[in-house]
Amino acid sequence: MKALRWYGRRDLRYEDVPEPSPGEGQLKIKVTFAGICGTDLKEYATGPHMIPPSRMPLTPGHEFSGKVAAVGKGVSDFKIGDRVSGVGYYYCGECYVCKKGLYNLCVNQGFTGLSTDGCMAEYFVAPTYACYKLPDEVSFEYGALVEPLAVALHAVRQGKVNPGDTVAIVGDGAIGLCVLLAARAAGASEVYLVSKHRGRGELAEKLGATAVIYINDGNPVQKFMDITGGPGADATIECVGRPDTPQLTAELTRRGGTAVITGVFEQPGTFDFSTITFTEINMVGSSIYVHEGRTAINLMTDKRIDPGCLITSIVPLEDGAKLGFERLISDKDANIKVLLRI
């Protein structure tokens, strides 16, 4: 079968590899669409970060939709031909946090496309607990967005977003824009996005952002307070992962509100802790998802979330490097979610 294989920085090759077979409790999936995630892009552009060099070459990708091609031993809840989507995690089910149901925090966690071969291939395998049947109402294109939407829905839960709340989002990447959709679905009345790229900011307005604040237009905290009249957001969700974004996130948050950190950081930053001492802002992390993949499908089924305009292009798998990864690096205004057609 054909797959995109990652050999190192900016070196993705379209190659023949053997077809995988499903292990116990796993599905073999014939992939229809694979999405390029920010994590994949970071590994490609400046990595390896999370992929152990000993694992290379590796097939990337964890955002997918497709059909079940074979089932492993012990699988009874899926059958060949089922339309499916899913998420990327592997968990052990036996560590302290897994036993509490906090599978996203598993100490033995693995991840599709980072620790095992991923979905940028004709076939890949995934555990059944990370797969969900797609109802007819959800297209394969939308199915490929289940994983980033699950990340966003978990972040909104971590932020305890309630109906009527004001939410601020730091970051205009696919996750930031998915958080916008998730916050709206959770009933937030006003959702503000701190953006860097005009093209993405304009898209955020189409997706229902109350207003977009451009980081290069002067102090974004001042701008936010001017537009809203204060007192700050009930919840602010950081979706960037740069050394200075946690500080900005806390400063956009009202006293007693919640600041959620979802970014993946390569370098430490500095943080002025007096920002939270006297304001009692709760700062919490948000790591992937637990069962929010199912929630994402439910919200797309009844159209409370419509992520269609996040998909900026669909390109053939074999052109994934040139028309997908490279374009996402060079033109962030025009490209947000690129799907690979397989």
Ligand SMILES: [Zn+2]
């Ligand atoms: Zn992803």
Ligand SMILES: [Zn+2]
């Ligand atoms: Zn575990």
